Amino acid sequence: MQDPRLRLFAATVLSIAAFASTLGAVAALIWWLVFTPRIKALPRSGVFFSLVAMITVTALISEWGGGPGISYLIRMVVILLLAAWAYSETQEGEVLSVAVWALGDRIGFEIGLIAEVGLTGLAVIRQDIEQARIALALKGNRVGVLTIVPIAVLLIITQIRRADDMARLLVVRGYTLGGRICPIFETGSRDIPAALSAVIPGVFCCFPLRDVFILLQ
Amino acid sequence: MRVDIEDITLSRGRITLRGSGTFGEGIHLVSGPVGSGKSTFGLLLAEIIHPTGGSVQRHGISSTLLMLQFPEYHITCPTIAEEVISWGLDPDDLLVEADLAGRADDDPFHLSRGELKRLILACTVARNPDLLMLDEPFSSLDCAAKQRACRVIEGRREGITIIFSHERAILPQVDAIWEMEGGTLKALGSVPRAIPRWRHAPPYLTYALELGARPENIRLQDAREAVCRIRG
Numbered sequence: 001m002q003d004p005r006l007r008l009f010a011a012t013v014l015s016i017a018a019f020a021s022t023l024g025a026v027a028a029l030i031w032w033l034v035f036t037p038r039i040k041a042l043p044r045s046g047v048f049f050s051l052v053a054m055i056t057v058t059a060l061i062s063e064w065g066g067g068p069g070i071s072y073l074i075r076m077v078v079i080l081l082l083a084a085w086a087y088s089e090t091q092e093g094e095v096l097s098v099a100v101w102a103l104g105d106r107i108g109f110e111i112g113l114i115a116e117v118g119l120t121g122l123a124v125i126r127q128d129i130e131q132a133r134i135a136l137a138l139k140g141n142r143v144g145v146l147t148i149v150p151i152a153v154l155l156i157i158t159q160i161r162r163a164d165d166m167a168r169l170l171v172v173r174g175y176t177l178g179g180r181i182c183p184i185f186e187t188g189s190r191d192i193p194a195a196l197s198a199v200i201p202g203v204f205c206c207f208p209l210r211d212v213f214i215l216l217q
Numbered sequence: 218m219r220v221d222i223e224d225i226t227l228s229r230g231r232i233t234l235r236g237s238g239t240f241g242e243g244i245h246l247v248s249g250p251v252g253s254g255k256s257t258f259g260l261l262l263a264e265i266i267h268p269t270g271g272s273v274q275r276h277g278i279s280s281t282l283l284m285l286q287f288p289e290y291h292i293t294c295p296t297i298a299e300e301v302i303s304w305g306l307d308p309d310d311l312l313v314e315a316d317l318a319g320r321a322d323d324d325p326f327h328l329s330r331g332e333l334k335r336l337i338l339a340c341t342v343a344r345n346p347d348l349l350m351l352d353e354p355f356s357s358l359d360c361a362a363k364q365r366a367c368r369v370i371e372g373r374r375e376g377i378t379i380i381f382s383h384e385r386a387i388l389p390q391v392d393a394i395w396e397m398e399g400g401t402l403k404a405l406g407s408v409p410r411a412i413p414r415w416r417h418a419p420p421y422l423t424y425a426l427e428l429g430a431r432p433e434n435i436r437l438q439d440a441r442e443a444v445c446r447i448r449g
Contacts, residue, residue, distance in 0.1 A: 132290050135293070139291075157289075
């Protein structure tokens with residue numbers, strides 16, 4: 001999906017649908033299968049399956065305690081798939097453009113800039129983890145439970161330092177509040193059908209599952 | 218003891234790495250501009266990443282170590298002393314060596330980038346691996362610290378030491394020069410014969426060569442001595 005406005009709309013509606021009900025999650029999953037590059041949009045298998053494993057543990061605990069664990073698992077995995085797709089398609093500067101388009105040069109620019117810095121930070125964190133993994137390997141250690149603390153400390157400190165550097169840089173360049181950009185968006189041929197189709201899971205999530213089966217009868 | 222590189226290729230982002238040659242015992246300098254693929258090449262030689270074509274073959278090498286460009290990534294412990302111990306070294310001797318005596322209980326993140334670089338350089342050299350690779354060991358260091366780092370590197374007379382650096386002012390005495398440009402590694406040969414062929418040579422060496430001098434090595438003092446020789 002080329003148009004970041006439609007992508008944001010679709011991701012938001014589908015995430016709400018997937019979070020609200022299992023039926024909404026299944027419908028969102030079908031949408032994901034039809035309109036995204038599917039596996040190509042996923043992060044590295046190690047990262048993806050680690051996240052799925054964490055969700056699964058929570059779901060199992062919930063199920064064991066009598067809660068809706070399986071439903072939670074399905075809904076969260078679908079949200080994860082949608083997040084991976086939205087993140088993989090996001091280009092540099094798009095979030096700022098969408099925020100300015102939606103909310104203007106003042107508040108929109110502020111929100112967009114914060115979001116843009118946050119997204120850049122995610123990419124940097126990924127590189128930091130990779131470098132820390134290499135450094136650990138050089139010392140003969142592998143990434144595991146015992147290395148979580150030093151890696152987390154490294155990430156927190158480097159991110160705080162980078163945020164501080166960036167804040168100083170913005171001040172040095174005279175940044176105070178808001179800014180002006182002229183966002184230009186390109187809409188692909190499949191963007192509008194995909195965005196409109198995303199509304200369907202949104203509608204589904206409003207119905208309880210048993211009511212749908214009653215309607216089908 | 219040697220590392221043979223046979224027609225390796227590796228595509229990584231915008232860069233495609235290519236290279237052939239043999240790194241024998243001694244100190245090798247791989248020079249080249251920022252972004253030319255030096256760090257990636259270091260990862261290849263350390264076998265952290267693997268080439269898509271060709272091969273890296275090590276002969277007689279039982280231990281390898283790579284010092285990363287950004288020393289923060291090496292930190293795994295809450296105090297400087299524990300950090301040194303995590304390298305399998307005695308902190309008392311090493312902290313004196315790294316000019317950080319009395320700071321054993323400090324947090325490594327409280328050190329400046331230069332101090333941290335000094336600490337990690339001292340740790341990697343003290344481990345004395347057969348193959349030591351140093352990625353930009355002079356960046357973030359002041360002139361005095363660069364000269365000190367040069368002496369530490371020059372003190373390593375055994376094994377293979379490969380320095381990946383864009384530094385063009387303060388350099389150690391080396392045995393061979395390699396050049397990296399646009400992802401292609403070129404062996405220029407052993408020093409001093411390689412010096413006239415070195416495209417990224419420091420300005421003082423270029424100046425000496427223009428005057429007709431023939432420096433014995435790549436340090437500023439080598440260029441000075443060569444110029445003095447021709448001027449009598």
